[in-house]
Structures are given as structure tokens and as C-alpha cells.
Amino acid sequence: MGTMNETLVRHAIGAIILVMLLLQWLRRRNDRHLATLPDDSSFRWAAALSIGISTMMANAAGPLYSIYGLVRRLEKKHFLGLGARLFLLLNLLKVPIGWNLDIISTRSLTIDLVFLPAILAGIFFGRKILEHINQRLFEQLLFLFALIAGFRMLFF
Numbered sequence: 515m516g517t518m519n520e521t522l523v524r525h526a527i528g529a530i531i532l533v534m535l536l537l538q539w540l541r542r543r544n545d546r547h548l549a550t551l552p553d554d555s556s557f558r559w560a561a562a563l564s565i566g567i568s569t570m571m572a573n574a575a576g577p578l579y580s581i582y583g584l585v586r587r588l589e590k591k592h593f594l595g596l597g598a599r600l601f602l603l604l605n606l607l608k609v610p611i612g613w614n615l616d617i618i619s620t621r622s623l624t625i626d627l628v629f630l631p632a633i634l635a636g637i638f639f640g641r642k643i644l645e646h647i648n649q650r651l652f653e654q655l656l657f658l659f660a661l662i663a664g665f666r667m668l669f670f
Contacts, residue, residue, distance in 0.1 A: 518571065523571050523572055524572060524574075524667045524668075525667065525668050527568045527571070527572055527574050527578075527667050528663075528664045528665070528666070528667030528668030528669070529664075529668055530564055530568070530578065531577045531578060531581065531660055531663060531664030531667065531668075532661075532664040532665070532668060534561075534564075534578065534581040534585075535581060535657065535660055535661055535664060537551065537585075538581055538584050538585055538657070541585065551585060552585050552586050552587065557585070561578065561581075561582045561585075564578050565578045565579055565582070565600075565604075566604070569601075569604050569608070570608060570611070572667075574663070574667065575601070575604065576663070577659070577660040577663040577664060578660075579597055579600065579601075580656040580657075580659065580660045581656075581660055583596075583597070583656065584653055584656055584657060584660075589649065590644060590647070590649055590652040591644075593652075594644070
């Protein structure tokens with residue numbers, strides 16, 4: 515990360531995750547002040563900016579996207595489809611930057627190819643598992659995993 519303090523960045527992203535989770539928890543408690551949060555353009559811009567910054571600085575955009583999906587109340591298949599397109603676009607945009615920073619090399623791309631069969635198998639099995647998880651459990655798991663990620667980044 516160059517001159518950025520890695521610990522500071524990790525803690526900042528962890529704090530952002532936990533604040534967003536707190537807002538979601540308050541919103542779900544029928545707080546009328548936060549009821550319009552999903553439709554607020556400032557929230558959408560802040561979420562997009564946080565996702566962009568966190569993916570570039572720490573590859574940690576997943577929990578932020580999960581919270582965004584919870585706030586927007588995205589159905590699980592829509593959440594996964596939108597997330598797949600979002601992260602495809604983000605990662606494609608990061609390739610030239612990563613190449614110039616020597617984060618991506620022919621060696622790292624070769625390693626990626628080695629993992630490709632397992633990734634494809636994971637996509638297939640993940641899709642099968644998703645069919646057996648109801649929407650409520652899916653949302654609870656998203657919240658739980660984002661909470662764990664936020665605490666881990668902030669405190670560990």
C-alpha cells in the first residue's frame with residue numbers, strides 16, 4: 515500500500531463495516547429516521563465509494579457489498595448476480611493498476627489458472643447449496659459474516 519499504514523487502513527475499513535451494520539440493525543428496528551436509507555442517493559454514493567476504496571486498498575469490499583445488499587433488501591439470487599457483475603467490473607478495472615504496481619504478474623496469473631477448476635466447482639456447488647437456504651437465513655448469514663469481518667479488521 516505504499517506509504518499508507520496497513521493497520522490504519524484495516525481498522526478504518528473494519529470501523530466502516532461496523533457502522534454500516536449498526537445503521538442496518540437500527541433501520542431494521544423500524545427507526546423512522548433511517549427508513550428511507552435504501553433510497554437515499556447519498557447512501558448509495560457512500561456505499562459505492564466505500565466499496566471502491568476498500569477493494570483497491572485491502573481487497574475487503576465483500577462485507578460492505580453484503581451490507582449494501584441487506585439495506586436494499588435484495589433477493590438472494592439478485593444479490594449474487596449483481597455482486598458477480600460488480601466484482602467482475604471492479605476486478606477488471608483493477609488489472610492495469612495492479613499490473614503497474616507489480617501486484618499482478620505472469621506468475622500470479624499462472625497461480626490463478628491453477629485455482630480455476632476449484633473456483634468453477636465452488637460456483638457449481640455454491641449454487642446448489644443456495645437453493646436450500648431461505649432468504650431470511652441468507653440475510654442472517656450475510657449480517658453475521660460482515661460482523662465477523664468488521665470485528666476482525668478492527669480488532670485483530
